[in-house]
Amino acid sequence: MSSGEERILTYAEAIREGLRQEMQRDQSVILMVEDIGAYGGAFKVTKGLLEEFGPERVRDTPISEIAIVGAAIGAAIMGLRPVAEIMYMDFLPIATEQLVIQAAKMRFSSGGKLKIPLVVRTQYSLGRAHAAQHSNFFPVWYMNVPGLKVVAPSTPYDAKGLIISSIRDDNPVLFIECAVLYYGVKGPVPEESYEIPIGVADVKRKGSDVTVVAVSRLVHEALKAAEELEKKGISVEVIDPRTLNPLDRKTIVESVKKTGRAIVAADDCKTGGVTAELAATIVEGAFDYLDAPVVRVASPDMPIPFSPSLENQYMRWAKDIVEAVESIV
Amino acid sequence: MAKLEVEIEEIGEVSVQEALSLGLTAGDLLRMYRKLVELRLFENRVEQLYLYEARIQGTAHLYTGEEAIAVGVARAIEGFGYIVSHHRGHGHALAMGIPPKEVMAELFGKETGVVKGLGGSMHVAIDPKRGALWASAIVGSGIPIAAGAALALRYRGERGVVVGFFSDGAANTGAFHEGLNLASFWKLPVIFACENNQWGMSMPARKSVTCGRVAYRAAAYGMPGVIVDGNDVLSVYKATKEAADRALRGGGPTLIEFITYRLKGHGVYDKATYRPKGEVEEWEKRDPLPRFERKLIEAGITTEDRLKEIRDEVAREIEEAVKFAEESEVLRFDQLWEVIYA
Numbered sequence: 215m216s217s218g219e220e221r222i223l224t225y226a227e228a229i230r231e232g233l234r235q236e237m238q239r240d241q242s243v244i245l246m247v248e249d250i251g252a253y254g255g256a257f258k259v260t261k262g263l264l265e266e267f268g269p270e271r272v273r274d275t276p277i278s279e280i281a282i283v284g285a286a287i288g289a290a291i292m293g294l295r296p297v298a299e300i301m302y303m304d305f306l307p308i309a310t311e312q313l314v315i316q317a318a319k320m321r322f323s324s325g326g327k328l329k330i331p332l333v334v335r336t337q338y339s340l341g342r343a344h345a346a347q348h349s350n351f352f353p354v355w356y357m358n359v360p361g362l363k364v365v366a367p368s369t370p371y372d373a374k375g376l377i378i379s380s381i382r383d384d385n386p387v388l389f390i391e392c393a394v395l396y397y398g399v400k401g402p403v404p405e406e407s408y409e410i411p412i413g414v415a416d417v418k419r420k421g422s423d424v425t426v427v428a429v430s431r432l433v434h435e436a437l438k439a440a441e442e443l444e445k446k447g448i449s450v451e452v453i454d455p456r457t458l459n460p461l462d463r464k465t466i467v468e469s470v471k472k473t474g475r476a477i478v479a480a481d482d483c484k485t486g487g488v489t490a491e492l493a494a495t496i497v498e499g500a501f502d503y504l505d506a507p508v509v510r511v512a513s514p515d516m517p518i519p520f521s522p523s524l525e526n527q528y529m530r531w532a533k534d535i536v537e538a539v540e541s542i543v
Numbered sequence: 544m545a546k547l548e549v550e551i552e553e554i555g556e557v558s559v560q561e562a563l564s565l566g567l568t569a570g571d572l573l574r575m576y577r578k579l580v581e582l583r584l585f586e587n588r589v590e591q592l593y594l595y596e597a598r599i600q601g602t603a604h605l606y607t608g609e610e611a612i613a614v615g616v617a618r619a620i621e622g623f624g625y626i627v628s629h630h631r632g633h634g635h636a637l638a639m640g641i642p643p644k645e646v647m648a649e650l651f652g653k654e655t656g657v658v659k660g661l662g663g664s665m666h667v668a669i670d671p672k673r674g675a676l677w678a679s680a681i682v683g684s685g686i687p688i689a690a691g692a693a694l695a696l697r698y699r700g701e702r703g704v705v706v707g708f709f710s711d712g713a714a715n716t717g718a719f720h721e722g723l724n725l726a727s728f729w730k731l732p733v734i735f736a737c738e739n740n741q742w743g744m745s746m747p748a749r750k751s752v753t754c755g756r757v758a759y760r761a762a763a764y765g766m767p768g769v770i771v772d773g774n775d776v777l778s779v780y781k782a783t784k785e786a787a788d789r790a791l792r793g794g795g796p797t798l799i800e801f802i803t804y805r806l807k808g809h810g811v812y813d814k815a816t817y818r819p820k821g822e823v824e825e826w827e828k829r830d831p832l833p834r835f836e837r838k839l840i841e842a843g844i845t846t847e848d849r850l851k852e853i854r855d856e857v858a859r860e861i862e863e864a865v866k867f868a869e870e871s872e873v874l875r876f877d878q879l880w881e882v883i884y885a
Contacts, residue, residue: 244698270698276728281687288627288691288705291676294698296691312718315681316688324669325659326882328706330675360883384885 318361467499480521606634606804615779628668634789683716713745
């Protein structure tokens, strides 16, 4: 820290600061965002950037997900560093062919001739009563794609460092934000620019009895659960992978070798979900060290209900993680 | 009721004299002829290698009959143009100056191929230093990518234009409509070059393009639409040059529909029995190669003997390309890990 006092920013402010600093540093960084103009960006993450950098760099787009991602790819292969925003992760499947079949294969299928320094930002809105078409978290669809990196930060500090690394990366990066964290989470964020390496997990809390590997919003629920379990004499280690591809398997496996017990938690559905990959990683890497089965805390296999009380029951919370831990300790 | 005004410019056959007045020299015309021959003989040889010699595997979509488009476009944008190609891209690659031996080695899956044997037939037109930016094997997907490449040119203030090639089939995809709209919205220096070869695999364009002509769709996106005789290399040159000049002046995108014909099946193994009897013979009368030969001789640019010499030279070059491809090595599997990420 350059100043003596810790600066506290929201998750949204931290991402905005990362975007702004990269745009100040590098003229080749441009944004393509629906409703950035008069509206200021759907979640105001990009608020003020149009005024600061002008409409050539902060480009308001029609509702054309295929063309937004496609044009960003075209600009990237010509050497710009575009950051495209897809307003809800639920809209990303429209442009998935561009991201997965075009961008992610380009380096390989060009025999290494092309570089694709592209970032696609999106967010998932689980917990905002937005129902089945505006709430989904679909990371595994994209983790299954060699050539594409997938990032999903949980804290303001990580969000800023990772958006900066993603922009500087010469590969396509899918940057998945979480809407309830935008203004629901605050934390210390240094003012100066910094990178957090893609592919490195973070131990959010040290512990010795059980490892909880949690993703995005559920990192915060895991930390609450750890507090509660500490009162009961159970020491929980919380690991946030921060990036889902590449996945820092080593940090996860090392932790489980130490604790001998593991819970894996993420906001997507259970079948074929992130938790399946995390559990498999642990079983492959630390089978002989496990004293109990790996337990998954994931969303149920159903579309997301609108009614706030039903959505609340659909979602996983600290209490679910506490229960899972207590079932294996 | 309000009506949409559809104004279409039509460019028919262009004479040698007119071409010379547009800035081409006799030497240019002969070089264009040589390229046409290169594209044709290359595809003829590839067809043999697949069907009769079984020396190449996978698939190939031959450009036979459509050569005038790639050659005319490439000449019109030489020095400042980029292209985004597609699955039927051998002709695009050769027209942009990628050596036949590199294209042939790619079809053979060899490390000396244009993309090291990792892309094959559908990804041969990728060589950024020669202006070939990307070749999408998904129909229509290259269209918004071409627009984005043009955005980069405009953003940096570079004098340049991007040509996005696609077909009549691609004109019915979402990527086409979104891509054209976005390019018009941002007034980008891009030319949407539809190679209407009459067939989207087995679906005839006369049925699938419900408004009759792909070029009419330009009106829906506020850009000029042009219909061009795509089997006349000089018409292709003229239309592309006009569109490129407009783009360079800041006039935004143009949709050009080049009317041509796929003389072979969709893929090299497709016998195309779904085509009406006599259709191929009708189009063979408009084959771009003999047409251009006649024009060059009638205008006194060259002689039949000189043209034959060119054809013989090119045939030897194609044979050398086959030999080069045959003798090249395949990449080691462990080398693949190095090309997934930059």
